[in-house]
Amino acid sequence: MAAGAAAGMVLESWDFSNTVDLIKTIPQDLFAELCEQIIQYLQCQISGVDTLELCERLQAAGVEMVASDLAKVVNAISFVFSTAAKKPLSSEELSTRLGNAVGTLPKEAIQVIRHVWNERGKSVSVSEDAKNVAAVGQLIDFQWKLGMAVSSDSYKSLKSPYITMTIKMADVMGHVTTKTFEMTVPQFQNFYCQFKEIAAVLETV
Structure with a gap:
């Protein structure tokens, strides 16, 4: 006892x-x-x-x-x-x-x-x-902006347009983190098409 x-x-x-x-x-x-x-x-x-x-x-x-x-x-x-x-x-x-x-x-x-x-x-x-x-991570905010490359190892020539993506996420414990990354315009266009496909699938659920 x-x-x-x-x-x-x-x-x-x-x-x-x-x-x-x-x-x-x-x-x-x-x-x-x-x-x-x-x-x-x-x-x-x-x-x-x-x-x-x-x-x-x-x-x-x-x-x-x-x-x-x-x-x-x-x-x-x-x-x-x-x-x-x-x-x-x-x-x-x-x-x-x-x-x-x-x-x-x-x-x-x-x-x-x-x-x-x-x-x-x-x-x-x-x-x-x-x-x-509901113990899953959540997307809180999603932003993008268009910029122009001045100096970069990722682009073939200067003055090339690029997209800066900023995503704010909350993990399962509630901690909010922000991730920022860059994409070329073709990469962003492909990313956008994938999002449209996801949205189309969600509409059927």
Whole structure:
């Protein structure tokens, strides 16, 4: 009996040892916004958490953090909210468990998490099942622009037109990344034809 209880304690504990130092560097207002974005993602209201944009704002506030480190924070807080939704936990129970967790979070961070969960937690528990079903990456934004080659190893002659493609994607964890690449005009035309074929197929589904 005692062994079973101990196993339950281990399963229900949270280990913040890898992220607590990162969270300590995040100003309280930006951490609150991060938590809000995570909640919105779990509610399927947004496609993902824009870690690149938040990193830029952190750096503007004098905090040195890269997107990969902020992604670790997003993973940790997402896990907390998801677990709290599945239990489900009240805001008081959540803050108590956070206070007892391995690698205890700063008091200010726990207060932010508790406040956000108290305000928005119920809606997460309603939409969590839908979130689990839709565990696939999503295309958020797609842009292109026409340019003229001035110097390039990819084109036979200068002053050749090219297309710059910018794609913003959210992965299954909600992290938003932006990819930019270039195409020649014939490559872009072929790409466009393939998209038209995909659209035609989707219309029959």
